[in-house]
Amino acid sequence: MNTALMIIFFLFGTIIGSFLNVVILRYRSGRTLQGRSMCFSCGKTLTWFELVPIGSFVTQKGKCAGCGTHISWQYPIIEAVTGFLFVALYIRFAYLLTQIPLLFAVLFGYYGFIFCLLLVMSVYDLKHKILPDGMTMLFASVALIGMFLFKGDALILHIPSGWDCVAGLLLPAPFSLLWLVSKGKWMGLGDAKLMIGIGFMLGLSAGTAAILLSFWIGAGVSILGILGLALFAKQKAVSLKTAIPFGPFLAFGTLLVFLFSVNIESITQFFAR
Ligand SMILES: [Zn+2]
Structure with a gap:
């Protein structure tokens, strides 16, 4: 096990986690997975900076940069959970990484x-x-x-x-x-x-x-x-x-x-x- 790799897998997990948030939000809502994410209150399209997992939530103090509406805690929580999940799976299979990548x-x-x-x-x-x-x-x-x-x-x-x-x-x-x-x-x-x-x-x-x-x-x-x-x-x-x-x-x-x-x-x- 390798700390640097654990961090990389965590970050990878948070990116997948932010995609999972989109899936959860749009499932059965009639919206496809295509199209940029936007704020539900003011319709502001999110910039790349506002899409950074966890980080954007922290720097914006959980509010939309356009209208100040509170963003649900669901987003950073799912991102973090997916990050930890990826670290756990990495640890589970780490013994194979160098031998049979x-x-x-x-x-x-x-x-x-x-x-x-x-x-x-x-x-x-x-x-x-x-x-x-x-x-x-x-x-x-x-x-x-x-x-x-x-x-x-x-x-x-x-x-x-x-x-x-x-x-x-x-x-x-x-x-x-x-x-x-x-x-x-x-x-x-x-x-x-x-x-x-x-x-x-x-x-x-x-x-x-x-x-x-x-x-x-x-x-x-x-x-x-x-x-x-x-x-x-x-x-x-x-x-x-x-x-x-x-x-x-x-x-x-x-x-x-x-x-x-x-x-x-x-x-x-x-x-x-
Ligand atoms: Zn907004």
Whole structure:
């Protein structure tokens, strides 16, 4: 690992992150990805300087240079998150960079695409409380192709073994049932659709671990959130009906499992100690 490279990957990530912001903003809005970005309030076309990730937000103190309207924190946050994501992926595959640079590039590109897609889905879910089919199905398709191409960190065309082959269908099954029984109240069908990709990408053991982790993290955050609301917002009736989108937790659980090679065996061993 190399500090200079980490900084380069971070900066590269912030540039991709600012593109992801555009994708999130324009998805299903009828606007294409072409055309210059502009301020929503005054319509001022942004100059190259105002498009610099994070930096422009800081120097302009979060305001449009034309009209002074506040710019959403979403922009610098997504840029920074993508930056850290790229650093994490670089660290994950750094051992390959000098030995087999082409394999590094393929793995970084493939998983970079997948986690950027998961990030876009997460933010979309947070903003609109929905995981669009177009995104979950794109993830499932890319993960399905990867299942035949990647064996661990190796690039080999192969038939995946036994349970891993059907993990993409097994993992979402119980949650689709929950959706059906609760008529969509306990769980969105979008979450189950997201699990198709998780299953294909991680296999049965690691995929189960990712879903478990996301439930635990989701539960922890929800409890903290409810406590926080009860303490500070002085709301009398804070219920779990204050729907918390589950997509971001699934994405985060998937990232953790992928980066730290967690699977169901390592989780059971952790609790057996
Ligand atoms: Zn403006």
